[in-house]
Amino acid sequence: MYQVLGPKILIGTACWLAVSIFLMAGHFGVSVNARIVVAVVDGTLLIGLANPVWRFIWNRTGPLGRWLSKKVYPDLNGTYDVVLESNWPIVKRMLDASRKEDERFDPFNLDQPAPDLQRVELEATIEQTWFDICMRMYPKATGAVIKSSRTLVTAPLESTAAKDKELVYLFEQENEKRAPTDDERFYGAARLVIDPAVPGRLSGEYWNNRSWRRGVNAAGRLTLIKRLVSRD
Structure with missing residues (x-):
């Protein structure tokens, strides 16, 4: 921090x-x-x-x-409920179209509706000191694709007249279930904006290099809501 x-x-x-x-x-x-x-x-x-x-x-x-x-910067320590929205259904729709398993799909044709984003619920813990900020994510339910995710490098960014405070980080992720083309572990980055109006809320975009050699790496949105803890 x-x-x-x-x-x-x-x-x-x-x-x-x-x-x-x-x-x-x-x-x-x-x-x-x-x-x-x-x-x-x-x-x-x-x-x-x-x-x-x-x-x-x-x-x-x-x-x-x-x-x-x-x-300065808010205290982010705590446990968070996380909603991850992935563009994987859009990637899969293009793959299915290329294999002629579905009708033709042109992602640049704005008149053709894109599939809805895939929603995954996770939980995250953030440990913050003056010298480091660490985040780990885990699935809420068994059977999820994601096994765990942890930050490798984090950078808190101060606010300016044009933007709010942010948390930017690189992460390493391991999945519970892997396709034959998957790497055992893969890496990504995220940029989360700290909501000044809603304490404990962070949201932004992420992207990863999962199966990038095959051109099917994904991206999406992340929303973190801090769980309230009683101070009584």
Whole structure:
């Protein structure tokens, strides 16, 4: 999550910590009281990096927590209900047409309706710290095609005047059932936009390289809704 702070804050913090080491060591003729103040500031910064501390501030301090979520980055930790909508039925429709097992289908003909997207329900867990964000996805029911999916690289993106905050990541996926043309594992990427109006909702697109050598790799939409946890 540190990536969203920007280079000025990161460089400034690194410079402060470097200078504070010299100050606490008694260099530059700094008084004992000043060294105590520096040590308290450094300790506060380090304690603030601990997950229980920053998550408490983000989630339990009302207006301050909401302001930090908006200005820095929201706390994404938790379990999510996921709806994956795949364009595989469209790919399969083209394959069936090429084998003459179905009528001719032209994906560029907007007057010819395309098959509905395939809907799959999953669940995801996100573990977020200041230094890393990890996501794993699993099927909700037995017999699903997807066995598991995990992130390899994640990048939180800050908001701008033109776009909201985002989570971009690369993932590795393994399927429970594989076709003869399938790879044992395959890779993909996703770009999720964090909804500023609905806390705990992320949505966006994904794409993968599954069976790309055969030209049948798929893409689609992802929607994640965070499960509410009682704080009583």
